[in-house]
Amino acid sequence: EVQLVESGGGSVKPGGSLRLSCAASGFTFSNAWMSWVRQAPGKGLEWVGRIKSTTDGGTTDYAAPVKGRFTISRDDAKNTLYVQMSSLKTEDTAVYYCTTGSNVLGYWGQGTLVTVSS
């Protein structure tokens, strides 16, 4: 059974940093492209970015609002996906979901809430 468990969310002041983790199990993580999607309170879904599998180059792509501030990475030995978020803004407040896949987001974690507020 595929499981994705996000952690690391919490409250942070504008300008601060936070690192989210996503522990994956039930599939071959090293072969998987992975993505992050966020959802601001009461709003719709927003694609944040993706990382290709290491064998496919491990490169990343980002949405414009987070490019240069967020960094997606992976540790295949730990079956874990990360997103390092810096220079956080109030508009980054959202539930952050990790998902399997890139084009088709097949499995989703339960999400972790990030609140950016002074």
Add this chain to the structure above:
Amino acid sequence: DIQMTQSPSSLSASVGDRVTITCQASQDIRNYLNWYQQKPGKAPKLLIYDASNLETGVPSRFSGSGSGADFTFTISSLQPEDIATYYCQQYDNLPFTFGQGTKLEIK
């Protein structure tokens, strides 16, 4: 960026009704479109991929169609457990984008 416009934004229907949601892309996205269901307080769930392919385990009352810029999502006979918000998502071009969602309620 490709804009995805869903219609309607909200919908109220009775159990057993046929429900249709449309999604229009701002440009041709071929068939690179997915549909997701999100129940209140839960993570989204993939229902339809590549415009018309039913994800494994998803009930057959759900279906999708379309190509190019115009797509349709249909529930053939609405069930109480279908109460949710539904999103379309394109993956023809980065950044991948979602529609604004359609909130489905029981009348």
